[in-house]
Amino acid sequence: MDFLEHLLHEEKLARHQRKQAMYTRMAAFPAVKTFEEYDFTFATGAPQKQIQSLRSLIFIERNENIVLLGPSGVGKTHLAIAMGYEAVRAGIKVRFTTAADLLLQLSTAQR
Template identity: 35%
Template sequence: MNINLKNKKEIHKNITEYTKLLKLPGIRKYYEEEINEAIQKDIGYEEFLLNLLMKENDLRQERAKDNRIKYANFPYKKYLEDLSISDLPSDAQKKYNTLKSLEFIKSGQNVILAGNPGTGKTHLGIGLGIKACLSGYKVLYTTVPILVNQLKESRSQKVLRAFENKFEKYDLVIADELGYISFDKEGSELLFTNLSLSAGRKSTIITTNLSFERWDEIFHDPVMTAAMIDRLTHKAFIVNMNGNSYRYKETEEWLKEQ
């Protein structure tokens, strides 16, 4: 009995070592549980192995989802389920289910959320981004000012093409806060070129507090502004986010609870 127990411990030790070597965390985590269940239910070798491999796959899928959310670089987690749909601007309410389906990513369409501050543009953008991560898409969140700075730095360090190649691999880019800061000629040109690279093939969600008529205030070049709007809005979902401040209502409710 002692010899068998010693052998059993040695086998379990070897199983653990091999699962680490072969990077099989699911099998390492669940194999004892599956062995006990197989003994109790008289499960055959084939079904036992299948169950164990399914556990490994499930764990990997969950970790992949977590990693996609982690590397998307969201400033915080905002889920679509946390949105009060009835408090969104009316146009956003009408288009919510269409956007939530994520069909726009499959077809490489853009989404432009334009309206006054506090109406849920960033929350909606991040919520769609997280849903996309959970659905298997590779997503990046960035603010437009940060993106422009990264493009400038990449050009000065002569790694711009490498940055653009990396950028093109994302299925969805969320470019937040267009309109809060204007750009010089170099920044405008780099942003235009970068966003144009994925036009019609990959999706971009842009949030802005400015109407299209005022985009020239950002880019200071009527020709470039017209070309930018033309590229970004082609077959895009344009959502009017003008309405009562969603954020202000949350603040009011919070103050009532104090």
């Protein structure tokens, strides 16, 4: 019975890994960025506690939106990708896009 349990466990793990890989590809992240890689000493605009609370993805459960605002180069894209990557790890489908691409898609769809 141990062999069968081990085999089923390995199959479940392999399926989970394939699902995460597929969700990561579908998300179209320009690069993999994580919360672990984020430099909190560089970006002083947002409190570390607030940024870490985003990692819990509670805003998704509450059906809330998040808007990241700030000057160029402070890590908005890094945080957006990190949140998306956390969601993928949690088995949630995501899609990364920039504001410029989103406006272009909306403009094209409106025509």
